[in-house]
Amino acid sequence: MERFVLFPGRHHLLTRFQAEYLRGLGGTVVWAVTSANHQNTKRNPVAYDRREAAIERFSVQEGLRSLVVPVFDTAHTDRFAEVTLKSVESALGIRLAPQNALVACSTPEVAALYEALGFEIAGVEADRDPAPARPWDVLLMLAAGESAWRDLAHPATLDVYDRYRLGEQVALVVNDPVVGEEGGLTTTRDYRTYAEAFEASAARKWELVRRHVRPGRIVDVGCGAGAVLALADREPALRESDLIGVEVARHLYEECVHRKAQGWFSNPNVYFYCRNVLGGAVFPSRSVDTTLTFALTHEIWSYGQRLDSLRAFAAAIYEHTVPGGVWINSDVCGPDGRDRPVRLALQGAAAPAPSLDGLTREQIAALVEALPVRARLDRFAADFHFPLPFTDHGSSVELALGDAMEFLTHKDYPDNWLSEAHEQFCGLEFADWKALLTDVGFEMDGASHAWRNDWIVDHRIASLAELSTLDGAPLDWPVTHVLLVARRPLNT
Incomplete structure (x- = not known):
């Protein structure tokens, strides 16, 4: 009877110790590569x-008979061992059992799941005292810039990492200060509703920018699920252009790839990258004709280092833009004179902000939805990741104009309350934007302007709030959004 060694793990990096250990076990090694998607x-x-490429090369070099099986990520489950065994059986037609296989695993919690099914456990690194560096520890050494990782990594890993420049990618991703462990900006965002909202507004966004788009290489940074690029794909004037989407959130990137496979795009030159532009250059210098960004720059400001991160992003866009090329940015915007003190009257009464600890996203949404507008301000001030001081005057509050608009433009997102509370909409006003873009080298097109979204004012603000000076003179509602058309000069 053929003997197997089931070796479950993410296997991002292989070590010289693993080679020595697996040779000593004998049998066919079944590499169950988890989180394969x-x-x-x-x-x-x-x-x-x-x-997979590194595993196959490792096996040839070490004379091991190996079988590699992808295991897609699943929600946390106590039946992980059973899921992995079923994935192996489905892919290979081989049923692994205690009678024909042992399990090589150094993670005690995972090993216990297989042990409960009757499998003998080979502890790999856990079998040695002192324990050698585990693969993930070696990968973190790489990310930290410690050259000693190369002495511990197997030559197969070194070969694949060097040929495909994976070391640079690993270091960028692991050290990224903006992106979370699962590849998104935040763990509290409901990407389904986020994508649906983006889809619903895609036609309006495209109509706003289409006349400014320069044919050639067109890049949508923060492309969501690809809805705007799908509209660009239908433009006859752009049929010879390359359409490129860049998305940092893994969930949305995977939807882009799925849609391309399903035939959403007629242009064969449509490509998607799962990248964070702040992590380093995605495109060569002077190679992009048009860069599009929608509702993205306020996230860079909010999840990064404010103006420093935004300046780095603008400089990266400038660097990859061809002379004469354009960056078109549509986003929220702070009002002119955002620090000006104003009085804001809101419907309802103040109320202590109840704790959200331990509540699900759905429970938080229901709680926020039930709050009157004035009480919702108290809740928002407690949850907002930026200072929002105000003075309570009973029927009204005194605060900065920018802070008033922060609340009024955030208050209608109960479904993603904690995620939205992490984002500052009014960090920059139009004059700040002009100064930033010209400072990095762009020229501002005359089409650039700040504007007010009257639908938001009419449907979400005006009936629930009143804005005035401190001595009671009514104020008109200020701008809420900005369109920036920035061109790289031809002589640069």
């Missing part, structure tokens, strides 16, 4: 195909 995240920085 994940890449470009802190937990899973390397794509499955690169992991």
Whole structure:
């Protein structure tokens, strides 16, 4: 009877110790590569195909008979061992059992799941005292810039990492200060509702920018699920252009790839990258004709280092833009004179902000939805990741104009309350934007302007709030959004 060694793990990096250990076990090694559908995240920085390539090369060099099986990520379950065994059986037609296989695993919690099914456990690194560096520890050494990782990594890993420049990618992803472990900006965002909202507004966004788009290489940074690029794909004037989407959130990137496979795009030159532009250059210098960004720059400001991160992003866009090329940015915007003190009257009464600890997203949404507008301000001030001081005057509050608009433009997002409370909409006003873009080298097109979304004012603000000076003179509602058309000068 053929003997097997089931070796479950993410296998982003292989070590010399693993080679020595597996040779001593004998039998056919079944590499169950978990999180095979994940890449470009802190937990899973390397794509499955690169992991598989290294495993196959490792097996040839070490004279091991190996079988490699992808295991897609699942929600946390106590039946992980059973899921993995079923994945192996489905892919290979081989049923692994205690009678024909042992399990090589150094993680005690995972090993216990297989042990409960009757499997003998080979502890790999856990079998040695002192324990050698585990693969993830070696990967973190790489990310930290410690050259000693190369002495511990197996030559097969070194070969694949060097040929495909994976070391640079791993270091960028693992050290990224903005992106979370699962490849998104935040763990509290409901990406389904986020994508639906983006889809609903895609036609309006495209109509706003289409006349400014320069044919050639067109890049949508923060492309969501690809809805705007799908509209660009239908433009006859752009049929010879390359359409490129860049999305940092793994969930949305995977939807882009799925849609391309399903025939959403007629242009054969449509490509998607799962990248964070702040992590380093995505495109060569002077190679992009048009860059589009929608509702993105306020996230860079909010999740990064404010103006420093935004300046780095603008400089990266400038660098990859061809002379004469354009960056078109549509986003929220702070009002002119955002620090000006104003009086804001709101419907309802103040109320202590109840605790959200331990509540699900759905429970938080229901709680926020039930709050009157004035009480919702108290809740928002408690949850907002930026200072929002105000003075209560009973029927009204005194605060800065920018802070008033922060609340009024955030208050209608109960479904993603904690995620939205992490984002500052009014960090920059139009004059700040003009100064920033010209400082990095862009020229401002005359089409650039700040504007007010009257639908939001009419449907979400005006009937629930009144804005006035401190001595009671009514104020008109200020701008809420900005369109920036910035061109790289031809002589640069």
